[in-house]
Amino acid sequence: MSARFEGLAALVTGGASGIGAAVAELLSREGADVTVLDVVQSHPDHYWQECDLADTDSVEAAVAAAAARFGRLDVVVNNAGIGAxxxxxxxxxxxxxxxxxxxxxxxxRVSRAALPHLRESSAASITNTASVASLAGLPQRVLYSATKGAVMAMTKAMAADHVREGIRVNCVAPGTADTPWIQRLLEQSDAPEEERAALESRQPHRRLVSAAEVARAVAYLADPENRSTVGVCLPVDGGMEALRLRPD
Known part of the structure; x- marks a missing residue:
């Protein structure tokens, strides 16, 4: 395993489970000092700060604590979100x-609180978690899609604002991922196996995206060696948004 984040401090929101946990684990394995912001306790190997993203005071205190803990802040991964x-x-x-x-x-809020610290870093990046719902119309996901479309637009605007400060801003757009949230939705379904099969079949590679796959994409976007990767929305969706395959 490489150590491309050695000596850097990373902050991951929603890092207690699912994609966020996979991101926090990968960044840690590759050398980063990781702080997880979440409403529930994270993996004991990571520094954890309880944080309510809907509360400015909570966010500012948590980001300040993360920066103070490691004396710097270089990588921000805005992953936390709720479904609808x-x-x-x-x-x-x-x-x-x-x-x-x-x-x-x-x-x-997290990005705003992190900016003063990121401006002091020579390896600064912000990676936001968007969604295939930012790019494609999905049934029964109007509210969720509206928020994720906003995340993609916000990412590009932030990238334009901060690129000349040396802060790269990008986003990752996962397809339907095999996460605890999706598992809960399946458990609530009248026919969980049929619903899972339907979710898998709408992705061209015919399976759910793994959290580890999304984490690797996030790490690529955050990698300080990729200095020309700015304002990018990187899909990790098995081709769901881009491909139009003929039926078998």
């Missing part, structure tokens, strides 16, 4: 507000 299901009539105003506060404004 249904068409445009399905979600209440409260659900819209909560998802927007966490999935979009939460990323802005």
């Amino acid at each position: 299901q249904g068409d445009v009539s399905a979600n209440s105003d409260a659900e819209w507000s909560r998802a927007w506060e966490v999935n979009v404004v939460g990323m802005a």
